[in-house]
Amino acid sequence: EVQFVESGGGLVQAGESLTLSCAYSGFTLDDYDIGWFRQVPGKEREAVSCVSACDYSVVYAYSVKGRFTIRDDDREKMVHLQMNNLQPEDTAVYYCAAGPYSDCQNEFTSWGQGTQVTVSS
Secondary structure (H helix, E strand, O other), X not given: OOXXXXXXXXXXXXXXXXXXXXXXXXXXXXXXXXXXXXXXXXXXXXXXXXXXXOOOXXXXXXXXXXXXXXXXXXXXXXXXXXXXOOOHHHOEEEEEEEEEOOOOOOOOOEEOOOEEEEEEX
């Protein structure tokens, strides 16, 4: 069974940093893509970053490129999202998610419970 435990959300001021962590079980990164998504109430879910199972290549949303870094550790069964220079528009519920390898193209099949990130101006 695929499971996730997310942590690290909170309230910060603009310009500050946070690191989100996701402990996962039930799969390995040899077979599953893994990534972070975020959602604001009333808006569509946005893909933030994804690690492809094929070659561990990483993609980022344009809105976070240069500020956010995803780091996976399959030995520890953890994936982290380092978020620097946070801005109010980064405020959202952040979700860890994974799915069978598709080079980060297909909809992910398994989702964490989400962790709130709030950035004040």
